[in-house]
Every structure is written in structure tokens, then in C-alpha cells.
Amino acid sequence: MSPILIDPTTFISTIILVGVLVVSFVLSQEIKRRKQSEIQRQMAEKALQESESRYRLVVETQSDFILHSLPDTTIVFANPSICQALGFSLTEIIGKKWSDFANPEDLQRDVFKGLSELTPESPTFIAENRDSRVDGQIGWTQWINRGIFNKIGQLVEIQSVGRDITALKQVEMALRQNEERLQLVTENMSDLVCLHQLDGQYLYVTPSCQSLLGYSPTELLGQDPYHWVHPEDQAQFRQASNWLTLTKNAVPVTYRMRKKTGDYIWLETLTKPIFDTEGKIIHLQMTSRDVSAQIKVEQQLRHDAFYDALTGLPNRHMLIERLNQIIKRVKRSPALKIAVLFLDLDHFKVINDSLGHLIGDQLLMAVAHKLNTCIREIDLAVRLGGDEFVIVLEEVSSIGDVVYIAERILRELQSPIQLHDRDIFITTSIGIVWVTSNHHQAEDLIRDADLAMYQAKSQGRGCYAIFNSTMHLQALQRLNLENDLRKALENQEFVLYYQPIVSLKTFLLQGFEALIRWEHPQRGLLTPNQFISVAEETGLIIPLGRWVFQQACQQLATWQQGISTAKNLKLSINLSAQQLQDPQLLNQLIQIIQTTGIQGENLILEITESMLIENVETTRELLAQIQLRGIQVSIDDFGKGYSSLSYLHQLSVNGLKIDRAFIHKIEQADKNYTLVDIIISLSNLLGLYTVAEGIETSQQLEWLQKRQCEFGQGFLFSKPVPSELAEKFLNYCDQRLDSLFKTQ
Ligand code: C2E
Ligand code: CA
Ligand code: CA
Numbered sequence: 001m002s003p004i005l006i007d008p009t010t011f012i013s014t015i016i017l018v019g020v021l022v023v024s025f026v027l028s029q030e031i032k033r034r035k036q037s038e039i040q041r042q043m044a045e046k047a048l049q050e051s052e053s054r055y056r057l058v059v060e061t062q063s064d065f066i067l068h069s070l071p072d073t074t075i076v077f078a079n080p081s082i083c084q085a086l087g088f089s090l091t092e093i094i095g096k097k098w099s100d101f102a103n104p105e106d107l108q109r110d111v112f113k114g115l116s117e118l119t120p121e122s123p124t125f126i127a128e129n130r131d132s133r134v135d136g137q138i139g140w141t142q143w144i145n146r147g148i149f150n151k152i153g154q155l156v157e158i159q160s161v162g163r164d165i166t167a168l169k170q171v172e173m174a175l176r177q178n179e180e181r182l183q184l185v186t187e188n189m190s191d192l193v194c195l196h197q198l199d200g201q202y203l204y205v206t207p208s209c210q211s212l213l214g215y216s217p218t219e220l221l222g223q224d225p226y227h228w229v230h231p232e233d234q235a236q237f238r239q240a241s242n243w244l245t246l247t248k249n250a251v252p253v254t255y256r257m258r259k260k261t262g263d264y265i266w267l268e269t270l271t272k273p274i275f276d277t278e279g280k281i282i283h284l285q286m287t288s289r290d291v292s293a294q295i296k297v298e299q300q301l302r303h304d305a306f307y308d309a310l311t312g313l314p315n316r317h318m319l320i321e322r323l324n325q326i327i328k329r330v331k332r333s334p335a336l337k338i339a340v341l342f343l344d345l346d347h348f349k350v351i352n353d354s355l356g357h358l359i360g361d362q363l364l365m366a367v368a369h370k371l372n373t374c375i376r377e378i379d380l381a382v383r384l385g386g387d388e389f390v391i392v393l394e395e396v397s398s399i400g401d402v403v404y405i406a407e408r409i410l411r412e413l414q415s416p417i418q419l420h421d422r423d424i425f426i427t428t429s430i431g432i433v434w435v436t437s438n439h440h441q442a443e444d445l446i447r448d449a450d451l452a453m454y455q456a457k458s459q460g461r462g463c464y465a466i467f468n469s470t471m472h473l474q475a476l477q478r479l480n481l482e483n484d485l486r487k488a489l490e491n492q493e494f495v496l497y498y499q500p501i502v503s504l505k506t507f508l509l510q511g512f513e514a515l516i517r518w519e520h521p522q523r524g525l526l527t528p529n530q531f532i533s534v535a536e537e538t539g540l541i542i543p544l545g546r547w548v549f550q551q552a553c554q555q556l557a558t559w560q561q562g563i564s565t566a567k568n569l570k571l572s573i574n575l576s577a578q579q580l581q582d583p584q585l586l587n588q589l590i591q592i593i594q595t596t597g598i599q600g601e602n603l604i605l606e607i608t609e610s611m612l613i614e615n616v617e618t619t620r621e622l623l624a625q626i627q628l629r630g631i632q633v634s635i636d637d638f639g640k641g642y643s644s645l646s647y648l649h650q651l652s653v654n655g656l657k658i659d660r661a662f663i664h665k666i667e668q669a670d671k672n673y674t675l676v677d678i679i680i681s682l683s684n685l686l687g688l689y690t691v692a693e694g695i696e697t698s699q700q701l702e703w704l705q706k707r708q709c710e711f712g713q714g715f716l717f718s719k720p721v722p723s724e725l726a727e728k729f730l731n732y733c734d735q736r737l738d739s740l741f742k743t744q
Contacts, residue, residue, distance in 0.1 A: 030249070065141060070236050071155045073098040073115070082162065087134025103138070104129035106694035115738070118147035118155060140169040192267070192288040195274070198243050200224045203283060212267075212290055214260030225286075230256035230264055241271045243281050254291060266292040296432065308383040310361055311368035319382040319390055323442035326392070326435055334437050339402040341391040342431040342449035343371075343409070346461040348387035351424065355617075359419055363426065366417045374409045390446065398464070399434070406430050406464040414462070427462035429453050434467075447665045481534050484520065489543055493519050496551050497720035500729055501572065501691060504705050504712045509729055511570030513713060514552040514719045516544075536576055545579040550592050555723055557596040563730050572604040574636065577611045586625050593629065600630030604655070608636050612651055620651050627652065634691070639679055647688060658685045660694020663714070680707045 059066050065082035078093045086093070086101060099107055106129040114125025124146045125205035133139040137512040141162040148157040153697030175555050186193070192213075195204035199223055205217040213228070233255035238251035239245070250271055267288040274283040306318040308528045314322075323340070330336050345367065352360035364387065371381040371389060380392040389518045391409070396402050409430065415424035417456045431452025439445050451474075452467035459465060488494060498512035518526040535541040552573050579585055593600055605626065612619055612635070634655035635648075640660055648656075662676045676692075683690040692704045704712060718729070 054484075063164075065143075065160075065164070067158075067160040067162070069098065069158045069160065069559070071158065073158070075114070077155075080535065085133055085139065085164065086131060101131050106130055115145065115158070118145075118158075120147075120149040120153050123147040123149065125714050133166075137166075139164060139166045141165065159640050171347055180498070190290065192286075194220075194225075194239075194286045194288070196225070196284040198281065198284065200226060200241065200284075212259075212265065212288075213257065225257075228258045230258065232256075237269075238456060240269070241284065241286065243273060243284055246271060246273045246281070246284070254295070257288075263613075265290055266295040305357060308368075311383045313368045313372075313383040313389075315382065315383055316384055319380070319384070319392070319446070320442040322380055322392060323435075323445050326394075327439050327441065327445070330435050330439070331437050336435075337396050337398070338435040339393045339396055339399075340433050340435060340445045340449045341393065341402075341406060341445065341464075342384075342433075342453040343389040343391065343407070343428050344453050344457065345387035345413075346427045346429055346457070351426070355422075355424075359424070362419050363417060363424060366419070367426070370412050370417075371409065372413055384446075390449065402432055403464070403466075405433060410462065410464065428455035429461050430464035431456055432466045447475070448472065478534060481531060482538055485531060485535060485538070485540055488518060488520070489540070489547065491521075493521065494544070494547060495519060495722065496548065496555065497722055498726035499554075499713060499725070500712045500718050500721035501570070501711050502708055502717050504701065505693070509569075510616075511572060512710055512726055513572040513574075513606070513720070514548060514555075515574070516548055517720075532576070536578060539578065541576045541578050542582055545576060546588055549573060549589065550596075553592050553596040555600055556602055557598050559727060559730055560598065560602075563727070566730055569602060569730070570632075571602055572606050572634065574606045575611075577608075580607060580611050580619060580622065581615070586622060589626065589631070590629060601632075603630075604632045604634050606634050606636040606657065609638065609640075616651070623651055623653070627654075637693075639675060648682075649690075653688065655689040655691060657691040657693050658709075660714070663692050663694045663700055663704070664696070666703050667697060676704075677707060680709050684708065 050139065059079045062081055063086065066077070066079040067075055067082065067253040068077035075093055075096055075098070078090060080090075083090055083093060093101075098112060102111070111127045111129045114127060118125060124144060127143045127145065129139060129143070130140055136235045142165045143160050143162045145158050146723050147155050148159060150156050158225075186208075186273070188686055189206065189208055190211070191206075192208050193206045194202055194209075197203055201222055202220045205220045207217060207370070209215050209217055209220060225240065225241075226234055236253055237255045252268045252270045254268045254435045255268060257267050259265055261667050268291045269288040272285045272287075274285055276282045306314060306321075308315045326338050343375070348360070348363075351363060367387075367389070368381070368383060371391065375381055375391060378394045380394075382390045382392070384390050391404060391405075393402060396405075410428060413426060413428045416425050418424075429691075431449045431454070433445055433448040433452055435445060439448075448467045448471070451471040455465035456463050495517050495650055496514045497517050499515055500509050501511045501513060502508070503510050515531075516528050518531055520526050532541070535544050552571055556566070556569065556571050559569065572660040593603075627633060632654040633652075634657055635653050636657050637659040638656045640659040656679065658676055658679055662679075666676065680690050689710050692700075692709045692715055693713050695701050695704065695716045697714045697716065701712065701716060721729075
């Protein structure tokens with residue numbers, strides 16, 4: 001092969017060409033790269049510009065506050081939101097420090113303390129501070145401050161984002177205030193409010209448990225309240241707090257709860273269920289109130305309502321309740337034997353009036369005590385009122401048992417009661433009634449026992465009587481009588497009869513005793529014994545007595561107008577005790593005397609001894625006033641009652657009327673007739689006139705004449721007669737009446 005020879009020029013020019021080609025390639029590559037990087041730069045710049053404008057938009061439209069500050073808190077940037085909130089323009093804010101806007105108090109609290117603690121590792125801190133807002137209000141802002149550090153760890157800027165938390169703070173504050181208030185209320189309320197588990201365990205207890213029960217709340221937590229509830233009240237407490245039966249309208253339960261001291265307190269508790277969101281009961285809330293004071297008052301009132309304040313014995317209300325229960329029991333089992341005893345002290349009024357109410361009260365207390373000792377636990381002793389007591393004897397086997405107890409009570413009460421160094425003797429009358437199925441209400445029993453007691457009284461007191469149906473009949477009759485009596489006055493059914501009073505020496509008519517009669521439309525002529533006591537008990541005796549007085553005086557005036565001998569006639573009128581107590585009596589007497597035109601000297605008022613004993617002072621005064629008008633006063637039924645001759649001295653009376661019981665005994669050779677002797681002598685000695693009442697036989701008359709008894713009255717001369725017949729006697733007034741009467 002032949003070597004290839006290369007022309008040097010060609011070679012060089014080839015080399016140059018290659019070189020140019022390489023350089024131009026490299027250059028073109030470079031230009032391309034540069035172009036590309038220019039494009040990239042332009043794109044980045046555009047992106048940055050876009051990002052910046054977006055950021056600006058975000059910052060400017062942000063409702064949050066944005067601040068950029070230097071490390072010394074000089075503000076270099078603020079967004080419109082904060083400018084708006086604070087009411088400053090941007091230029092007013094830029095260059096100022098945080099402290100220029102912050103609340104001085106917050107500065108004192110050093111709310112920006114976190115600033116000095118910022119590090120690159122822990123570059124943020126949160127601060128809440130107040131600032132004055134454009135509207136003059138105080139605003140709250142929560143700042144999240146982020147520190148920006150340079151490469152060598154120096155703080156170069158602080159970027160802060162603030163959120164207006166004013167509304168939040170206000171809610172928080174309101175909550176706190178509410179909480180404080182709630183705490184104040186729970187700490188100071190006297191009621192006890194507790195939250196319980198369904199099984200009763202305490203979950204929460206208000207502090208008031210300390211003052212109410214003596215326990216601190218922690219002592220109760222986890223415990224069961226039943227532990228402290230009074231054993232007698234546990235059943236009803238359990239029932240009221242049973243969550244299974246609780247309703248919205250739960251009623252409060254009142255029960256006793258033991259305090260730490262061991263005493264019991266009365267609580268009134270209302271239990272309410274607490275529901276979860278699904279309506280399931282999860283807890284119980286109990287609100288309890290101390291009602292001890294209220295219960296005490298109620299108990300006292302109940303006690304007062306059922307017990308007698310003086311003796312401490314149960315009273316009428318309690319008796320009625322007990323008797324009504326007994327009546328039901330007896331209706332169910334008629335074989336039950338229960339007795340009711342009605343007790344009334346004899347002459348208690350005399351003791352009360354003579355020894356005073358204090359002694360009277362003490363006597364009643366002593367009697368109550370004695371009664372309690374005579375009965376068994378199952379029996380009941382009651383004070384009905386005044387001097388009336390009732391005893392209920394349960395489960396007695398026979399009437400013999402009851403009589404035995406009644407006699408024991410009589411004996412026990414008869415033994416003297418010592419009061420103020422004085423022995424007081426008292427007797428009692430007892431009425432006994434068996435409870436039968438015929439009794440329908442308590443009042444029936446009391447009424448029957450009362451009737452029997454009256455029977456005992458009329459049998460001479462200090463004894464007992466057992467109720468029988470006749471008593472009931474009598475009582476009914478009495479009731480009818482009472483009703484009739486009221487009508488009788490209006491219907492003018494009363495008349496006066498006149499019984500002559502005769503001189504035993506001359507047999508001349510001295511006067512009449514006016515005696516009332518009732519012309520009953522159905523029952524015919526009734527004598528005073530049949531109705532005067534009822535008139536006295538009902539108070540009707542006052543108008544009736546006035547009528548008698550008016551009628552008698554009127555009659556006398558009529559007689560005096562027609563018959564000359566009637567001028568010196570003495571008319572005796574009976575007065576009841578109640579009339580003597582009537583303050584109107586004197587005026588009425590005066591008025592009637594004036595209107596009828598008779599003389600006081602023509603009148604004699606007959607009163608009984610017992611009437612004199614009551615209210616001696618006022619009676620003496622009244623009698624003196626009466627006598628001033630010329631009216632005479634005579635003591636009726638003398639010797640029958642108290643026979644306290646001393647009163648004859650004290651009270652000026654004009655005459656004595658010897659009770660007819662003594663006159664009747666004259667011929668029976670009874671030694672009492674010597675008493676008549678004494679009365680006549682005494683009467684003569686005191687210058688009083690004497691009338692012997694109830695002379696029926698000539699022997700009695702003779703005997704009295706021998707004893708110089710001045711006047712006489714009795715069937716021997718005449719029974720009480722109607723006014724027409726009395727007038728007939730008057731016409732023969734100057735004749736001896738013994739002959740006259742024989743013509744009757
Ligand atoms: P007194 O005041 O003792 O009246 C006498 C009573 O004895 C009268 O009964 C009379 O009928 C009765 N009597 C008179 N003589 C005899 C006799 O020889 N034998 C018997 N066995 N009895 C005789 P009378 O009229 O039934 O009156 C009874 C009582 O009623 C009176 O007793 C008097 O206490 C009272 N009384 C009568 N009228 C009135 C009156 O107007 N007012 C008041 N407050 N009481 C009156
Ligand atoms: Ca009389
Ligand atoms: Ca009499």
C-alpha cells in the first residue's frame with residue numbers, strides 16, 4: 001500500500017474548520033442554556049410577584065391581625081385589619097412599639113415575657129393582651145408570635161398573627177362569674193342538694209351538709225343515705241327515692257335524719273331523676289330542707305289540739321276520735337266489751353268560788369293525776385272541760401269489772417287532796433255506758449254517759465249510775481220540753497196561781513205566793529217542778545221571771561183598784577238564782593212597780609239560801625237596793641240547804657219560810673221538829689217573820705201555833721188557785737180564812 005500524502009494547507013484548513021465547527025457548537029449550546037435560564041429567571045420572578053401579590057391579598061383581607069416587628073417590638077408591618085380595629089392609620093402604627101398599644105395592666109403582668117425566651121428551637125410564644133379599640137371598648141387579642149432567626153441564631157424579626165378573642169373572653173368571664181355565683185349560692189344555701197347514684201350512694205353533696213348534719217361533704221360521698229334515716233321513716237324514704245317509680249310530679253317526703261351529734265333533724269326532701277341524652281335515668285337529685293322548726297310547731301299544735309293544757313290529759317277531740325274508732329270496732333265484733341264513764345265533780349263551783357280559781361285548777365290537776373292512777377295502759381282518761389272527765393275502759397269482761405273500777409275511782413277521789421296546807425274533800429258522780437252496736441257516733445256515747453251521770457247526781461252525788469234507755473227517753477222529753485218552753489213564752493201559755501198565806505193567830509189572809517203554771521197545749525197544766533229547772537238551764541228563766549213579776553204586779557194592781565182590802569196584801573214572788581245575777585233585775589223591778597202603780601211594800605221576794613251563798617257581796621248590795629224600794633226579802637225553803645245561820649246576820653232579810661219537809665216531820669215525832677222550834681225562836685229573836693210552808697194537817701197547825709209561828713201556807717188552807725178564785729178570797733179578806741176555805 002502506498003502512503004497517503006496530505007497537503008499541509010488542506011490539513012491546516014481542515015483543522016481550522018473543525019475548530020470553528022466545535023466553537024460554534026459550543027457557543028450555540030451556551031446561548032441556548034443562557035436563554036433557558038433567562039426564561040426560568042423570568043418565570044420565577046413572575047411566580048414570586050404572583051405569590052407576593054397573593055400574600056398581600058391574604059394579609060390585607062385577613063380578619064386576623066398581622067404584625068411584623070423588629071426584635072425590640074418596633075412595628076415594621078401591620079395589616080389593615082389591626083389598623084381598623086385599633087383605629088390608627090398604618091403610618092401611625094409603623095415605627096411604634098407593642099407597648100404603645102398594650103393595656104398598662106397587661107404590661108405590668110408582663111404578658112410579653114415570652115419574647116425574651118424565644119430561641120430558634122422554640123421560636124413561638126402566645127400572649128393574650130387587652131387593647132383599646134376604636135369604638136372605645138376594651139378588646140382582647142390572642143397573639144401567636146413567631147421569631148425569625150438568621151443563620152447565626154440571632155432574632156431578626158417577629159411575625160405575629162393576632163386573633164380577636166374579645167367575644168370569647170366575654171363568654172369566659174360570664175361563665176366564671178356564673179360559676180362564682182353558683183359557688184356562692186351552693187356554699188351559702190341552707191338547703192342540702194345532693195346527687196346520688198341510682199342505688200342511693202352520694203355522688204355530690206353541697207357544703208350545707210356541714211351546717212345541717214354536722215358532716216363534711218366528703219364524709220358522705222360514696223355512702224348510702226339510708227344509713228342515717230330514722231328506722232321508723234326508712235320505708236317511706238325508700239319509697240319516695242325509688243328511681244323506678246319516680247315521676248316528674250314527685251311529692252316531697254318528710255323524715256328524720258340522724259346528725260353527727262346523734263340527734264335527729266326533720267328533712268323535707270324532693271327527689272328528681274336526672275336523665276342522659278337518651279332519656280335514661282342516670283342519677284337522682286335530692287333537694288332537702290330542714291323542716292324541724294315547722295314540724296315542732298305542727299307537733300305542738302297537734303298536741304294542743306288533742307290535749308288539755310291544764311291537766312295534760314287528752315281532750316274532747318282525742319276522745320271523739322277514740323270513741324269513733326271504738327264504735328267501728330264494736331260494730332265489727334259486737335262481743336267486745338268497752339265502757340265509757342262520765343265523771344263530774346260534785347260542787348266544784350263552790351270550791352272554785354270560795355277558794356279561788358288557782359286552787360280550783362290545782363284540784364283539777366290532782367284529780368287528773370288520780371284518775372290516771374286508777375286506769376290501765378289501754379284505757380283513756382280525758383278532760384272534757386270544766387270539772388268533767390271521761391274514762392274509756394277497754395276490754396273489760398263484765399259490768400262487775402266496770403263497777404269495781406268506778407267504785408275505786410269514787411274512793412280514790414274521796415280521799416282528801418292536799419293543796420296549800422289544806423285538805424280538800426271532793427266527791428264525784430259517775431255515769432256509765434256500755435258501748436253497743438246501737439251507738440253510731442262518739443257524741444251518742446258521751447250523751448248517754450252524761451245522762452247516767454245526771455242520774456247519779458240526782459241520786460245524791462258521790463255515786464255512779466249505769467245508763468238505761470229510760471234515761472234516753474227522759475232526755476228526749478227534756479229536749480222537747482226545752483223547745484216547747486221557748487214557744488210557750490211567745491204563745492203566752494203561762495199563768496200564775498196564787499196560794500194564800502195566812503196568819504196562824506187570826507186566820508186572816510195576809511197575802512199570796514204567786515206560783516207559775518204552764519198550760520201546755522198537749523200535756524195540760526204543768527207545775528213548775530216539770531219545767532223550771534229546764535228554764536234555768538237554758539236561761540229562759542230570765543224572760544220567764546220577768547213575765548212572772550210583771551204579771552203578778554199587774555194582778556195586784558187590778559185587785560187593788562177593785563178591792564179595798566187588797567191594799568195591804570203581800571204578794572210573794574219566787575226568784576231564781578240566775579235572776580239574782582241579772583244586772584237588769586233592779587231596774588226592771590223599779591220600772592214594773594212604777595208602771596203598775598203598786599207599792600214596793602206590797603211585795604216579798606223569795607230567794608233560797610244557796611243563792612245567798614254565791615256572790616255574797618253583790619247579793620248583799622242588790623238586796624239592800626231592793627229593800628230601799630220597800631220590797632221585802634224572805635228566805636225560802638229555810639233549813640233545806642246550807643242552813644248557814646251566819647248569813648242571816650250578814651244579809652238583811654225580812655222573813656224565813658220553813659221548808660215543808662220539816663213541817664211534814666212534825667207529826668212523825670221526828671227529832672227534826674226540834675229544829676223547827678229553833679228556827680222559829682231564832683227568827684223571832686232576829687225580828688224576822690216566819691212562815692211555815694206545806695201545812696197539811698190540823699195537828700201541824702196546832703203544833704206551829706203553840707210555837708208562835710206567825711204565818712202559814714199549805715193545802716190545809718188552800719192549794720195554789722187561779723186568780724179568779726184568789727180574788728174571791730180577797731173579797732172576804734176580813735173573814736177568817738179557815739171557815740172560808742172549808743167552802744172551797
Ligand atoms: P216553793 O217556792 O217552795 O213553792 C211552794 C211549793 O209548795 C208550791 O209548789 C206549792 O204548791 C207547794 N205547796 C204549798 N203547800 C203545800 C202543801 O201543803 N203540801 C204540799 N205537798 N205542797 C205544798 P209548786 O207551785 O209546784 O212550785 C214548786 C216550786 O217551783 C216552788 O217552790 C218554787 O221554787 C218554784 N216556782 C214556782 N213558781 C215560780 C216562779 O214564778 N219563779 C220561780 N223562779 N220559781 C217558781
Ligand atoms: Ca216560794
Ligand atoms: Ca218553799
